[in-house]
Amino acid sequence: MLSDAERRNIDQEARACGVRRAAVSEALMTVQKARGWVTEEAITDISETLGLSRAEVESIATSYELVFRRPVGSHVVMVCDSVSCWVTGGERILSAVAERLGIQPGGTTPDGRFTLLPAGCLGACDEGPAMMVDGELFGNLTAERAMEVLTRYGMG
Numbered sequence: 184m185l186s187d188a189e190r191r192n193i194d195q196e197a198r199a200c201g202v203r204r205a206a207v208s209e210a211l212m213t214v215q216k217a218r219g220w221v222t223e224e225a226i227t228d229i230s231e232t233l234g235l236s237r238a239e240v241e242s243i244a245t246s247y248e249l250v251f252r253r254p255v256g257s258h259v260v261m262v263c264d265s266v267s268c269w270v271t272g273g274e275r276i277l278s279a280v281a282e283r284l285g286i287q288p289g290g291t292t293p294d295g296r297f298t299l300l301p302a303g304c305l306g307a308c309d310e311g312p313a314m315m316v317d318g319e320l321f322g323n324l325t326a327e328r329a330m331e332v333l334t335r336y337g338m339g
């Protein structure tokens with residue numbers, strides 16, 4: 184069930200966008216911001232609130248990599264595994280981060296603090312290898328710099 188605040192935000196966004204379909208990504212992010220991830224029930228609620236089919240909302244949710252469809256940790260680390268980053272050493276960054284966090288890509292640390300996700304292009308191809316933590320982008324990474332970034336987010 185959407186909260187009043189979530190419903191208000193979604194209505195506001197739908198009015199601002201004019202086209203209800205255009206408001207879906209904002210609606211998904213509104214829910215995710217409040218709950219950390221987007222449940223099946225939230226997909227249904229958003230589709231009803233925006234007057235769209237569930238399939239329409241679902242297809243946008245699944246195509247949008249920043250929408251999490253299962254519980255994630257307090258910090259979400261996304262390491263780009265697309266071509267430009269792969270040729271500049273993205274694979275090494277992903278391995279180094281996975282090793283430091285002690286989890287496999289796709290996993291969450293047992294304390295629930297970090298989730299590590301391989302990601303498609305993060306839009307920083309000329310600064311590869313790149314990763315994103317909680318929406319903040321970091322480029323030109325080395326394994327050492329990636330460790331510094333993790334430390335900044337509380338990885339001791």
Ligand code: FES
Pocket residue numbers: 263264265266267268269303304305306307308309311313
């Ligand atoms: S390929 Fe990695 S950011 Fe674009």
